[in-house]
Amino acid sequence: MKVAIAGAGIGGLCAALMLHARGIEVEIWESAAEIRPLGSGLMLMPQAVHELMELGLGNQLATLGVDIAAMCYFNRYGQQIWRDPRGHAAAANAPQYAINRGLLQVLLHNVTTDRLGAQAVHCGKAFESFEPEERGVLVRLRDPRTRTLTESRVDVLIGADGIFSAVRSFMYPIKDELRFSGRMIWRALAESEPLLDGRSAFMAGTRRQKFSCFPVSGSLHTRGRALLSWVAELQTGGAVPPKAEWNRRVDKALILRAFADWKWDWLDVPGLIESSREILEFPIVDRDPLPRWSFGPVTLLGDAAHPIYPTGHAGAAQAILDARYLADCLQSCSDPCEALREYEAERIQDTTALLLRHRMNGPEQVLQLAEARAPDGFNGSVQGIEEAELRRATQRFKEVAGINPERHMPN
Ligand SMILES: Cc1cc2nc3c(=O)[nH]c(=O)nc-3n(C[C@H](O)[C@H](O)[C@H](O)COP(=O)(O)OP(=O)(O)OC[C@H]3O[C@@H](n4cnc5c(N)ncnc54)[C@H](O)[C@@H]3O)c2cc1C
Structure with a gap:
């Protein structure tokens, strides 16, 4: 199985590492030309830290955070x-x-290129569109500077491209305002x-x-x-x-x-x-909670799926938990579309509840x-x-x- 991830934020990079750890081939497409240490502080809740420790990052987290x-x-x-x-x-x-967001993203990026190889992470390529095919999905990516188009055929596409997710707006082109x-x-x-x-x-x-x-x-x-x-x-x-x-x-x-x-x-x-x-x-x-994140071989993860108010400092941890469930479902299920439906069923209720709690x-x-x-x-x-x-x-x-x-x- 081959998986493409749009977005090398905290969620996308964790998903890449977890899928790789389960023997699944992954490529990541990031719109920014390079990963720079942006942002201030993030809170990583114990369940999310547990997942990062499972990836072997316990010592680095203890030093950084x-x-x-x-x-x-x-x-x-x-x-x-x-x-x-x-x-x-x-x-x-x-x-x-508690950790500096930018340093965490740089750490995850470095570990991803070490483990998956530098050729797995493509910076300066923004997701543009997808087209489901008889088997899998055709993904189109564009270099924001040169406007060059790249195509990739994969079994699964994960939209981990944040609150302004282009994958999400492809699924929900109307009535999904901030x-x-x-x-x-x-x-x-x-x-x-x-x-x-x-x-x-x-x-x-x-x-x-x-x-x-x-x-x-x-x-x-x-x-x-x-x-x-x-x-x-x-x-x-x-x-x-x-x-x-x-x-x-x-x-x-x-x-x-x-x-x-x-x-x-x-x-x-x-x-x-x-x-x-x-x-x-x-x-x-x-954004309002979505009724579905998974359509055939395409799904959403992290802020792309459930952007929540930043006031509870919960967004990064939820993206990491999404990644863990998604990797498990893709590993254990022979049909990728069914795996994405299972992942959604596991996560949508809790993340919807959390989004609504933040509003209250x-x-x-x-x-x-x-x-x-x-x-x-x-x-x-x-x-x-x-x-x-x-x-x-x-x-x-x-x-x-x-x-x-x-x-x-x-x-
Ligand atoms: C620059 C930045 C600074 C932040 N600073 C803070 C902070 O200080 N404190 C805090 O609590 N939260 C901050 N956040 C939000 C926080 O990182 C997320 O809420 C949380 O980590 C969930 O991560 P995510 O991976 O779902 O989304 P994000 O961390 O937003 O990552 C999404 C990634 O997708 C990329 N992307 C966007 N569009 C496309 C596209 N079309 N194709 C390919 N890639 C695309 C983005 O460049 C980004 O790298 C910040 C987010 C960003 C992007």
């Missing part, structure tokens, strides 16, 4: 609402790593003293305004420093900005104004924003509970919120996001 011990929730005054243990501290079967939450985020990296215990992620704020942050550099962590990946979020309303404006660099003054008085005894938020190198802007968007504000419900009960902050210890309520607010999200240690992958 930070083993996260807890997710801490704070109100807008910097007072702690709850501390929720994560990874081994929560008895999960693997650590939860859905804007009315909120914007600004992302950046900043070097700092370690915060909290040095191994905690946190989110703070209210329904309309949030600040979340986690350390992403294993090497700085071992030297007693931290590279913090932070996300500031504001309700702005309006329409979704055009694609060309995504990822644009913005003036710090814009965010500094909104967070000017977020100065707490353990963190000076404006100071951290001020010390950041470049701040990039994104809208919080998703996922784990941020903890912040909203605190805002509703104590809008002016806590007076002394946490008041009026039972731990059971806080647990309930995050439980279902944790189950579907792969954080819950009780829910392991079938082997």
Whole structure:
């Protein structure tokens, strides 16, 4: 069997490595001319880390990332609402790593070219169209710079080409618009003293305004420093900005104004924003869940199949879990089309539930509970919120996001 993957992001590269490990021939087509370390921080949930460890990447992850011990929730005054243990501290079967997205993608790309051979990864070739054939599928790819067309005949095509998936828009040419939450985020990296215990992620704020942050550099962590990946979020309303404006660099003054008085005894938020190198802007968007991802020998994976709000930091982990299920189904089923249907049946329910949870504000419900009960902050210890309520607010999200240690992958 031969499989083509459109998109060498986190999902596409993991799928390539997992298929190769199962003896399946793979080629990857990536529209970018080269793989460069882009993006700030990603959170890899324990189930996803387990899958990467199965690929033999445990040591590299432990060196690159930070083993996260807890997710801490704070109100807008910097007072702690709850501390929720994560990874081994929560008895999960693997650590939860926070990691620099760009470095993870470069690592996966290097490992893929080492194991599959450099000729398996074709950069500068964008998926353009596909045509099902009597046996398999004809894939057309175009070089965005020279406009040269390449054709490839394979048994299976996987669209792992992200939130603007061209494979998906080929399947669903109409009525599949981006859905804007009315909120914007600004992302950046900043070097700092370690915060909290040095191994905690946190989110703070209210329904309309949030600040979340986690350390992403294993090497700085071992030297007693931290590279913090932070996300500031504001309700702005309006329409979704055009694609060309995504990822644009913005003036710090814009965010500094909104967070000017977020100065707490353990963190000076404006100071951290001020010390950041470049701040990039994104809208919080998703697309409606799809009824189907698999059509004959073609399917979708990761953000192409189920783009979710980035606020729960769950997208990369879900793409990795998709890759594992898809590789297993293709290995165990003699009919590739049936394998793709099986994969879809395994994954579509959980990822749809996760997408909808994010629309209902996922784990941020903890912040909203605190805002509703104590809008002016806590007076002394946490008041009026039972731990059971806080647990309930995050439980279902944790189950579907792969954080819950009780829910392991079938082997
Ligand atoms: C540049 C970039 C920076 C990001 N930064 C962050 C971040 O800081 N924090 C965070 O939480 N998430 C970030 N994300 C999103 C995050 O990587 C994904 O949500 C998650 O990893 C799921 O990965 P994916 O492989 O499904 O999609 P992606 O990681 O988006 O990868 C999709 C890949 O497909 C390629 N592609 C697109 N169109 C085509 C085409 N027509 N043909 C072939 N290839 C195509 C893209 O160039 C990309 O390499 C970023 C994504 C990108 C692309």
